[in-house]
Structure formats: structure tokens, C-alpha cells
Amino acid sequence: MTPGSPPRVLVDATSVPADRGGVGRYVDGLLGALTKVIGSGVELAVVALRTDVERxxxxxxxxxxxxxxxxxxxxxxxxxxxxxxxxLLAQQVGAEVLHSPFYTCPLRAGCPVTVTVHDATFFTEPEHYDKSRRTFFRSAIKTALRRAERVIVPSKATRDELIRLLDADPTRIDVAYHGVDHAAFHPPTDEEKARVRARLGLGGSDYVAFLGAKEPRKNVPNLIRGWAEAVGDRTDPPALVIAGGRGTTTTSTARSPTCRPTSACSAPVTCATPTCPASSAARLSRPTRRTARGSACRSWRRWPARRPC
Structure with missing residues (x-):
């Protein structure tokens, strides 16, 4: 880098999945934001899967x-x-910083490396991962903390967990909160609400929405049980809509055995933004184990008689 010139950064986007969920949304959002500083604040190179090059x-x-x-x-x-x-590619493009956005990084990159570590659940909730996945990501996170010049995390909670569990150097960890894609996530119009309701067959009834990967640590089975307990005595229960990808492991989203015949539990659906069902729900539930254990039963016992969406 010549004096006064912006640094040249190489972003490794090869971990972006085909459905663009998870790290895909993160990388797309990051690169979209970097368009504002290319040229003045940074020179950017991106290595991507061949299917993403045009995009x-x-x-x-x-x-x-x-x-x-x-x-x-x-x-x-x-x-x-x-x-x-x-x-080798980093050397060829003259990268002065390499950003690896999904836990792993080269052991010998030839330039300073920044790694994004998205959470510490491989250590705090190991029971939700199979042995090979748990072992791999634990090793990757430890390596990133040793080798990377900077480690980016999306929350202070993740930063604190890495420091507490792995004795990470706090001076090398930066908290960069996730942004919001307002093109995808925005207050819905009446037309969008009607389209979602028609798609799910809800008519004019209220519903509770869960939006996220259906995997064990998201606590979806207990969400279903809690919903069934909370609305079991109602003659007009709000529907429960479960939407999102399958996640890395399988978790049951079938009708809870405690659901009464009158309960209107909708079949789980996979819904891509921007037409996600959470946008017009009367309640949005996030029962992830480390943040809202048991919240389904507690919150829905106070469900109002009618609440317009």
C-alpha cells in the first residue's frame, strides 16, 4: 500500500450457500455496505463461487x-x-487484509486476517451439534482467536463468551452489530399482509409466527408444546406459523401431541423474504434456548381476546 492510498481488502465469499441464508445474508449485506466506501475508503476484491460472480x-x-x-x-x-x-490468491491480488466471514481462515494467509465468529454455541450448547461438526467449529474458532489480527462478533454476549470460555484477548475482538436490510424487512402494506394470509389459509384470524432455521437450539418443539398449552382452552386460538429453512440439523416441527382437535396449528412452511409471515403476525416468537426458554407458555397465557394485525 502506498502512503495515502486506501487498503486493498480481499473478502472470501466462497462460504455463501445457494439459499443465501445465514452467512449468505451476512456476506451480501456486508458487501452491499462496502459499495459506499470502495475507492475512497477501501479497494475491494471478492472471491466467490462461480454461480455468484455475476451477482x-x-x-x-x-x-x-x-x-x-x-x-x-x-x-x-x-x-x-x-x-x-x-x-496464493491474496498475494496475486495484492491484498493487505483478508476477511474470512465464516469462522475459518488460512493458517498462513500472508497478510493480516479478520475473521467473523457468529456465535459461541459450539461451546455453550454442544449438545445441539453432532460430534464432527462440534469438533470442527470449536477448532476453527480457537484457531481464529489465535491467528487472526481481528475477530468480529455480532454481539457483546458472544464477545464475553469467547473471553470467558477461551480466554480470548478482548483487545482483538470487535463487536459489529448486524444491520437490517430494509428492502427485505419493512412494515408490510395491506396488500402484502393479505397475500401472506391467503398463502397460509389464515383468513382474518390472528397468528403467531416463528421465523428461523428449524434446528434443535431454536427450541421449536417446545414452542409448539407451549403454544398448544397456552391456547388449548380457547375456541378461537391464534394459528401457529413456523417458517424458515431446515437448518444444519433436523428438529421436529410436527403437530404437537398435546394439540387439541380444535387447535388451528398451521403446517410448517418454508417462506423466503420479503413475504415472510412474521411481517403481519400479532406476535413474533423467538424461543431460542439461551434467550427465551419457556417464553411461549408465559407470553401466550396473556393473549388478548382480539388484536388486529
Missing amino acids: YGRMLPAAEVIAAPAAVTHRPARLAWEQTGLP
């Missing part, structure tokens, strides 16, 4: 977008390439 080329016309080898669509090949091909 990022349109999004980042002033950045250099590079196609990764075709084989990196397979996770083992991507992780191997990350250790060998990515450092």
Missing part, C-alpha cells in the same frame, strides 16, 4: 470479483483450497 459483479461494479475454482462448491474442497489457494 457480485452487478452489486460491486468498482470491485474486482474473482471466480473461485469450481471444486470449492464442495465443502471439503473449499476448506482445502482455503489453506492453499486462498493465500
